[in-house]
Amino acid sequence: MSRTNGLGDLPTMDDVAVAAGVSRALVSLVFRDSPKVSAERRERVLDAAKQLGYRPNAIARDLASRRSGTVGVLLNDLHNPFFAGVYDGVEMAAGEMGLRLVLTVSRQRDAGEHAAIETMLGQRVDGMILASPRLDTNLILDAAAFTPIVVVGRDVAGPNCDSVMTDEVAGANLVVRHLHALGHRSLTHIDGGRGAGALARRRGVVEAAAAVGIGPVDIIPGDFTESAGVAAARELLARPSLPTAVFAANDLVAIGLMTTLEEAGVQVPNDVSLVGFDNTSLAGLRHIALTTVDQSCPEMGHQAMSVLRQRSEGIRDEPTVTLTVPRLVTRRSTSAPRSA
Amino acid sequence: MSRTNGLGDLPTMDDVAVAAGVSRALVSLVFRDSPKVSAERRERVLDAAKQLGYRPNAIARDLASRRSGTVGVLLNDLHNPFFAGVYDGVEMAAGEMGLRLVLTVSRQRDAGEHAAIETMLGQRVDGMILASPRLDTNLILDAAAFTPIVVVGRDVAGPNCDSVMTDEVAGANLVVRHLHALGHRSLTHIDGGRGAGALARRRGVVEAAAAVGIGPVDIIPGDFTESAGVAAARELLARPSLPTAVFAANDLVAIGLMTTLEEAGVQVPNDVSLVGFDNTSLAGLRHIALTTVDQSCPEMGHQAMSVLRQRSEGIRDEPTVTLTVPRLVTRRSTSAPRSA
DNA sequence: CAGGGAGATTAGAGCGCTCTAACGATGATA
DNA sequence: TATCATCGTTAGAGCGCTCTAATCTCCCTG
Numbered sequence: 222m223s224r225t226n227g228l229g230d231l232p233t234m235d236d237v238a239v240a241a242g243v244s245r246a247l248v249s250l251v252f253r254d255s256p257k258v259s260a261e262r263r264e265r266v267l268d269a270a271k272q273l274g275y276r277p278n279a280i281a282r283d284l285a286s287r288r289s290g291t292v293g294v295l296l297n298d299l300h301n302p303f304f305a306g307v308y309d310g311v312e313m314a315a316g317e318m319g320l321r322l323v324l325t326v327s328r329q330r331d332a333g334e335h336a337a338i339e340t341m342l343g344q345r346v347d348g349m350i351l352a353s354p355r356l357d358t359n360l361i362l363d364a365a366a367f368t369p370i371v372v373v374g375r376d377v378a379g380p381n382c383d384s385v386m387t388d389e390v391a392g393a394n395l396v397v398r399h400l401h402a403l404g405h406r407s408l409t410h411i412d413g414g415r416g417a418g419a420l421a422r423r424r425g426v427v428e429a430a431a432a433v434g435i436g437p438v439d440i441i442p443g444d445f446t447e448s449a450g451v452a453a454a455r456e457l458l459a460r461p462s463l464p465t466a467v468f469a470a471n472d473l474v475a476i477g478l479m480t481t482l483e484e485a486g487v488q489v490p491n492d493v494s495l496v497g498f499d500n501t502s503l504a505g506l507r508h509i510a511l512t513t514v515d516q517s518c519p520e521m522g523h524q525a526m527s528v529l530r531q532r533s534e535g536i537r538d539e540p541t542v543t544l545t546v547p548r549l550v551t552r553r554s555t556s557a558p559r560s561a
Numbered sequence: 562m563s564r565t566n567g568l569g570d571l572p573t574m575d576d577v578a579v580a581a582g583v584s585r586a587l588v589s590l591v592f593r594d595s596p597k598v599s600a601e602r603r604e605r606v607l608d609a610a611k612q613l614g615y616r617p618n619a620i621a622r623d624l625a626s627r628r629s630g631t632v633g634v635l636l637n638d639l640h641n642p643f644f645a646g647v648y649d650g651v652e653m654a655a656g657e658m659g660l661r662l663v664l665t666v667s668r669q670r671d672a673g674e675h676a677a678i679e680t681m682l683g684q685r686v687d688g689m690i691l692a693s694p695r696l697d698t699n700l701i702l703d704a705a706a707f708t709p710i711v712v713v714g715r716d717v718a719g720p721n722c723d724s725v726m727t728d729e730v731a732g733a734n735l736v737v738r739h740l741h742a743l744g745h746r747s748l749t750h751i752d753g754g755r756g757a758g759a760l761a762r763r764r765g766v767v768e769a770a771a772a773v774g775i776g777p778v779d780i781i782p783g784d785f786t787e788s789a790g791v792a793a794a795r796e797l798l799a800r801p802s803l804p805t806a807v808f809a810a811n812d813l814v815a816i817g818l819m820t821t822l823e824e825a826g827v828q829v830p831n832d833v834s835l836v837g838f839d840n841t842s843l844a845g846l847r848h849i850a851l852t853t854v855d856q857s858c859p860e861m862g863h864q865a866m867s868v869l870r871q872r873s874e875g876i877r878d879e880p881t882v883t884l885t886v887p888r889l890v891t892r893r894s895t896s897a898p899r900s901a
Numbered sequence: 902c903a904g905g906g907a908g909a910t911t912a913g914a915g916c917g918c919t920c921t922a923a924c925g926a927t928g929a930t931a
Numbered sequence: 932t933a934t935c936a937t938c939g940t941t942a943g944a945g946c947g948c949t950c951t952a953a954t955c956t957c958c959c960t961g
Contacts, residue, residue, distance in 0.1 A: 231685075231707070233947055244911045249949065257909060276707070279683040280629065281947035284620045284916050299648055300842060305639035308666065321680065324664035326648065340661065343619040345571075367571070367616070480847035502640060507820035508848040573917055584941045589919060597939060621917035624946050904960085911954075917946105924941075930934080 232273040241269035252277050283345070291321040292529065293341035293349040295334065297417075299326050301445070301473060302501035303518055307352045307373055310522025318530060320347075331355055338364050348529045350522075353417035353445075369532045371525045375417035378540035383532060385525045385543045387516035389418055392547035393425025394432075395514060396468050396496050399549055401433045404557045405466040405494065409439040411453045411478065413470030416445035422498065426468060445470055450477020458485050463493055465558035472497035472504045475511055479554065490556040500550050510553035517545055572613040581609035592617050623685070631661040632869065633681035633689040635674065637757075639666050641785070641813060642841035643858055647692045647713055650862025658870060660687075671695055678704050688869045690862075693757035693785075709872045711865045715757035718880035723872060725865045725883045727856035729758055732887035733765025734772075735854060736808050736836050739889055741773045744897045745806040745834065749779040751793045751818065753810030756785035762838065766808060785810055790817020798825050803833055805898035812837035812844045815851055819894065830896040840890050850893035857885055 234252075238245040243262060250258050251266040258266075269275075283289045294311055296304040308324070315322050323346060327333035334356045341349055346368055353374040354361065364370060365382035372384045400408060410426045413419025423440065430438045441456060443449035450469060454477065457463055469475035475497030479489055489495050497504055500515035524543050531537040574592075578585040583602060590598050591606040598606075609615075623629045634651055636644040648664070655662050663686060667673035674696045681689055686708055693714040694701065704710060705722035712724045740748060750766045753759025763780065770778045781796060783789035790809060794817065797803055809815035815837030819829055829835050837844055840855035864883050871877040 235947080245948085246911055246913095246950085247909085250910085253949085259909065262909080274706075276679070276682055278624075278685060278947055279680075280620055280624045280685055281916090282949075284618075284624050284918085285947075285949040287916065287949085289620065299639065299645035300642060302640060308639055309668075312666065312668070322665075324666065325662075326652065326664065328649075328652070339616070340619075342616055345618060345620055366614075476846060476848075484847060503843070503846075506816060506843075506849070507824060509846070575917080585918085586920085586941055586943095587939085590940085593919085599939065602939080618917055621946090622919075624948085625917075625919040627919085627946065902961105906959085907957090909954100909956080912952090914949105914951090916949085919944105919946085921944090922942090925939095927936100927938085929936080931932100 293346035306518025307522040310519030314523045314526030388544040389421035390425035392514045394429040395549040397429035409464040414444040447477035450474035454481035466494040494555040512555040515548045572615045633686035646858025647862040650859030654863045654866030728884040729761035730765035732854045734769040735889040737769035749804040751783045751809045754784040787817035790814035794821030806834040812841045834895040852895040855888045
């Protein structure tokens with residue numbers, strides 16, 4: 222993109238000022254909705270602006286005012302409805318607060334995340350919300366030295382950096398108790414690997430299982446993608462016998478599992494009960510009907526914006542981790558084990 | 562977000578210049594990777610910059626250089642995987658061309674779209690890609706007076722404005738011929754309403770149906786959402802008899818239909834064959850297995866960026882509509898009608 | 902009618918960078 | 932030795948706005 226538009230130069234505030242016969246400062250006041258402009262002048266300025274097709278240059282405004290008025294939002298994977306949910310909440314809160322948002326997508330690559338964060342810092346965003354980043358905690362904290370950061374879905378609290386996430390332990394507890402109540406006495410967990418919150422989730426599963434007396438949890442490594450679910454299913458199918466219940470790292474993984482298992486003739490939930498995490502729109506599809514944990518993505522997004530504002534207004538000082546309360550959503554992918 | 566970060570002021574290029582004992586102009590050259598800087602000076606500057614934690618201010622750079630180097634991308638609905646696909650293509654092309662992207666999401670509201678476009682114009686983006694906008698054509702063309710625009714999924718060609726979309730007529734043809742070949746002799750179409758491309762799609766359906774001799778197409782109004790599918794299904798269920806085949810405006814609508822029909826005990830495809838459009842990731846889920854039309858979202862996104870670059874480099878001058886070739890993806894939601 | 906505000910308007914100095922034109926130093930050329 | 936490119940470097944004028952402090956009106960008060 223070498224030239225801008227081939228349409229000549231756009232009118233500036235000075236042009237409007239001349240056309241309206243006032244000073245540039247007055248035009249500036251008009252466009253910032255200042256109450257100290259007389260109705261008559263305001264109208265004259267707006268007329269002139271419309272006449273010229275003037276539109277304030279946000280770049281110049283941001284430079285002169287030394288603040289961008291924007292919050293950067295980093296989403297990891299546009300294909301995962303989890304992020305759409307989080308973004309909904311962020312956007313709603315931003316609207317309430319009159320903030321602009323700058324969205325970037327890192328496509329699940331660490332390098333992409335880092336580059337995206339650097340770009341936002343260069344943009345001088347007034348704050349950043351990182352949704353389920355995979356990036357190294359230290360690199361995130363480094364960035365937090367320049368602008369307040371709120372991380373969603375993972376515990377990265379530190380100086381100038383807060384977190385908003387679900388109470389993973391409580392969530393895992395809900396799942397384990399649900400399966401236990403159905404009669405399951407063993408459990409396989411597909412791990413989320415380096416995905417945000419995966420560690421806490423796994424720890425929660427192990428603890429909860431121990432608490433209700435379900436033997437050592439069988440853990441299969443994975444990540445947060447559908448293909449991890451497919452891979453895990455293949456591994457399970459290669460074994461002499463299937464587990465009665467599988468708790469996947471998230472919905473996407475669960476769907477990969479479900480698909481692959483059913484292709485192999487395994488019935489869900491008759492042969493294997495399946496639980497996901499996130500309660501994405503996918504889980505709710507009647508055809509999937511996945512039992513899962515709702516961590517209220519929009520609420521997390523909304524909270525993230527609130528925390529960010531509190532921090533940048535100085536109300537908040539100590540690093541905090543805000544936990545949302547998870548909720549079990551029971552659907553048709555879980556039932557009593559065949560043996561029971 | 563009143564104050565920036567409470568961390569004091571960030572170092573500027575001047576600070577780096579002083580620290581390195583050179584002029585600001587030289588520092589500027591270094592950060593723009595100019596070949597005319599001696600290796601020794603370059604290193605000295607980079608050292609000083611690292612020392613100070615300097616990061617170029619993109620806002621100032623953009624203002625001084627009179628170009629933002631960014632392309633604005635407007636996505637309608639983050640929950641529809643269609644947009645994730647288009648974005649993938651846009652991002653890939655932007656990466657190849659070394660352009661920054663600014664993403665905005667309008668959440669299916671016309672007012673949101675308009676505001677988002679205004680914001681991007683204020684940002685002085687070097688171009689805009691609008692994915693399936695619902696906005697009035699004239700408003701889009703107005704915006705095109707300020708910066709080149711490429712519209713994806715809808716025909717809005719005009720001065721400084723191009724379109725990239727699937728050959729809707731060909732797509733509709735594929736579907737109609739597929740259903741006809743299976744033995745269907747009547748067809749119901751759920752319309753996409755004001756959604757991008759819906760008009761062309763409907764026209765294609767009607768024409769193709771006439772061409773193969775399938776009677777007048779039964780058209781039910783709707784839009785591009787899952788709930789439109791639910792509503793359409795309710796309407797169908799209220800009738801004395803069901804159609805043998807339904808072609809939904811897109812995958813989301815088809816899924817809404819499928820869910821609601823099956824809840825009512827109707828079997829897909831035994832009782833009703835169902836076809837979607839977009840070949841989103843949802844359609845491919847084994848549990849959905851929706852026959853649909855692939856319009857290659859990433860390819861459209863990629864093409865959109867190419868067209869945009871051609872236009873801003875002046876290679877392209879006449880408004881053009883680029884068509885991608887649709888492809889029928891046959892899955893389990895279609896079969897011969899019961900009567901056949 | 903002087904004095905004092907309150908309200909409306911403006912001058913002017915930046916914000917942090919880019920970019921053109923000019924500069925000094927160096928070595929090649931005549 | 933004077934002349935001239937060439938290369939690396941720099942001075943300085945903006946880019947289009949914001950924002951503080953000053954100014955200018957107009958009206959009220961005593």
